Amino acid sequence: MxxxxxxxLVHMVLFCPLSKGLQSRLPAIKVxxxxxxxxxxxxxxxxxxMQYASYSELCRGHVCHMVICDHYRRGIIxxxxxxxxCDQRTLTMQRCMSTSSTHQVYSGLWKDRPVVIKCGLEDPxxxxxxxxSILRQEMSLFEKPTRGTSMDEFKEMLHSFxxxxxxxxxxxxxxxxxxxxxxxxxxxxxxxLAEAKSIWALLQINxxxxxxxxxxxxxxxxxxxxxxDLYVTEHVGHSSxxxxxxxxxxxxxxxxxxxxxxxxxxxxxxxxxxRITIGLLEFVEEVFHGSYGSFLxxxxxxRHVGYNSKYDCKMAELRSVxxxxxxxxxxxxxxxxxxxxxxxxxxxxxxxxxxxxxxNSEVVQPNLAKVxxxxxxxxxxxxxxxxxxxxxxxxxxxxxxxxLASQMEVHHSLVLNNLKTLLWKKISNTQYS
Numbered sequence: 001m002x003x004x005x006x007x008x009l010v011h012m013v014l015f016c017p018l019s020k021g022l023q024s025r026l027p028a029i030k031v032x033x034x035x036x037x038x039x040x041x042x043x044x045x046x047x048x049x050m051q052y053a054s055y056s057e058l059c060r061g062h063v064c065h066m067v068i069c070d071h072y073r074r075g076i077i078x079x080x081x082x083x084x085x086c087d088q089r090t091l092t093m094q095r096c097m098s099t100s101s102t103h104q105v106y107s108g109l110w111k112d113r114p115v116v117i118k119c120g121l122e123d124p125x126x127x128x129x130x131x132x133s134i135l136r137q138e139m140s141l142f143e144k145p146t147r148g149t150s151m152d153e154f155k156e157m158l159h160s161f162x163x164x165x166x167x168x169x170x171x172x173x174x175x176x177x178x179x180x181x182x183x184x185x186x187x188x189x190x191x192x193l194a195e196a197k198s199i200w201a202l203l204q205i206n207x208x209x210x211x212x213x214x215x216x217x218x219x220x221x222x223x224x225x226x227x228x229d230l231y232v233t234e235h236v237g238h239s240s241x242x243x244x245x246x247x248x249x250x251x252x253x254x255x256x257x258x259x260x261x262x263x264x265x266x267x268x269x270x271x272x273x274x275r276i277t278i279g280l281l282e283f284v285e286e287v288f289h290g291s292y293g294s295f296l297x298x299x300x301x302x303r304h305v306g307y308n309s310k311y312d313c314k315m316a317e318l319r320s321v322x323x324x325x326x327x328x329x330x331x332x333x334x335x336x337x338x339x340x341x342x343x344x345x346x347x348x349x350x351x352x353x354x355x356x357x358x359x360n361s362e363v364v365q366p367n368l369a370k371v372x373x374x375x376x377x378x379x380x381x382x383x384x385x386x387x388x389x390x391x392x393x394x395x396x397x398x399x400x401x402x403x404l405a406s407q408m409e410v411h412h413s414l415v416l417n418n419l420k421t422l423l424w425k426k427i428s429n430t431q432y433s
Contacts, residue, residue, distance in 0.1 A: 059096035064104050064119040068228045076142055077201075078194035079227035080185045084110060091225075091232065093117055097239065099303075103319070107235065114235035115224060120205060141204070141229055142197040154196055155180065161203060166213065167293045167325030175292060179203070179212060201229040207318040213292045219283040219313050237309045239316040241276070241302035241378055242267065260377070270382040271430065272311045274423045277379055279313025280305055281420050284367050287321065288412070294324040296363060298345025300370035302378070320345055327363060334359040364402065368416055372398035387426055394419050 069086035071077045084091035093106040097116075104119045120141075145154055158176045166172070183191050183199035191199075202208045208231055214220040221233040242263040267273060287295035299320035306316030315321075322345060330344045336352035342359035343349045347370065351360045372395050383391055398415050 058098040058101050059104070060098075060101060060121055061093045061096060061104055061106050061117075061119075064121055064230065065093065067121070068119065068230050071142065071228055075194055077198045077228035078185060078192060079198050079225065079230075081110075081225035081230070081232050082227040084225075085227050085230070091115075091117070108232075110224070110232060116221070116233045116235055117230065118207070118233065119230040141201045144200050145193070145196050147193060149193075149196070151191065154191065157200075158203075162292075165209065165326055166323050169292050171291050175213060178215075182212065198226065198228050202226055202231060205229065205231075206322065210295065210318045210321055214286065214290065217283070217286045217290075219279055219286065219315055220318070221314055221316070234314075236306040236314045236316045239303075239306045241305050241307075241374075245303065264381050267378075267382075268311065270379075270384065271427045273379060273382075274427050275311045276305075276307045276313050277375055278420055278423055279307070280371060280375075281368075281416055283313060283315060284371055285416060288367065292323075295321050296324055296327050296344075296348050297367045297370055298322050298327070298348035300347070300367075300374050302374060305374075322348065328361045331359040331361045339364075366401055366412060368412055369399050369401040372401075372419075384426065387422070390422060394422060 065085070068077070068082075072079075072082045072086050081091055091108065091110045093108045095107045097105045097107060099105070102121055104117075104121060106117045108115050108117045145157060149157075155176055158179055159172060162172050162175055162179075163169075166175075169175075179199060180191060183195045185195060203212075208223075208226075211220060211223050211231075211233070215223060221236060223231065223233055225232045243266040268276070284297075287297070297320065301320070304315065304317035304320055306314050308314055327344045327348050331342060331350050334342060335357055336342050336359050337354075337357065339349055339352050342352050344363075347365070348363050349365065350363050352358075353360055376395050376399065380388065380391065380395070394415070398419060401412060401415060
């Protein structure tokens with residue numbers, strides 16, 4: 001039991017910080033310190049509450065697990081990860097990393113191997129919260145293809161879908177074959193209805209489509225398995241360029257300069273940051289003119305760029321990357337008043353033709369310019385003195401690049417290669433290369 005005198009003291013601190021009785025009983029304690037203590041308790045309680053509220057809203061992995069396993073046991077979906085997730089329980093979700101209630105992201109373990117598990121869910125505000133309601137909403141994802149669809153018809157469905165999302169590419173048939181091989185989880189050279197429904201639902205997820213299209217690229221996380229529209233990728237040790245990310249509800253309390261200084265202090269040594277940067281620039285090259293068209297980075301955020309224990313760049317988040325065909329389709333014929341009306345995602349912006357009040361189709365700022373804006377903060381602090389001047393000059397040139405087709409090809413490649421060469425010369429033949 002707490003001593004009576006101590007209980008009275010705690011009661012007075014919590015409930016009567018400004019009372020005259022407290023001042024007379026504890027003359028050595030100044031009111032302002034008690035006020036600060038009381039303010040600290042209030043702020044701490046508010047942070048804990050916001051953290052809990054945010055977690056309960058964003059982290060719905062248990063719902064995802066319930067929906068996926070229900071569909072699997074009813075034979076609606078299939079996948080290479082279903083048994084591990086629903087029967088053997090060797091694939092488990094652990095730490096929630098979701099930033100959206102409709103896109104669940106968890107770190108997990110698959111037979112003791114670290115992985116990342118991702119799953120889409122309907123917006124909870126659109127359902128009544130009951131399990132049956134959620135199951136009915138998710139069922140609509142697996143309506144195609146319908147029973148009786150032939151293999152040739154399914155291939156045609158895939159080809160038309162990929163053409164609409166990636167544009168007319170000469171290698172689309174190769175990608176269709178890749179998707180069919182991925183869907184055939186039991187390797188019997190046939191695709192069951194459950195397998196077809198699962199891969200079709202997955203292809204509606206932009207990130208999954210990009211992972212399939214870019215699976216041979218070094219800086220794209222490897223796809224390890226799937227079940228329905230849940231998919232498993234390799235674990236990226238560091239899922240952001242910066243270690244510290246201030247929650248949105250604390251940003252008014254934490255000055256940006258403070259968080260930036262802390263991130264600079266916690267960041268890897270400059271040579272390691274240079275290595276990560278070279279990998280990021282290589283990713284920009286990979287998506288510029290790939291086998292399946294060009295892709296645009298529509299949110300160049302440090303939260304989307306990760307790296308592993310060897311400081312090799314790995315894109316931790318691909319949802320903000322879109323094919324040029326999709327962005328052009330979005331812009332085509334779109335009504336506008338200002339350039340802001342011609343924005344796809346966060347920052348894929350085209351110009352607005354104010355005479356006809358329609359968006360032009362070409363995005364103003366290319367991928368490389370967006371990445372260089374990010375690198376101005378990430379790469380310049382702590383840079384070697386003998387390199388800093390040239391590095392600043394290269395980055396200034398880079399951020400002014402235009403997305404107009406007339407400038408893209410030669411100038412884009414020249415600036416990118418100059419920047420890579422500058423960094424590589426500095427860290428080559430060292431332990432960081």
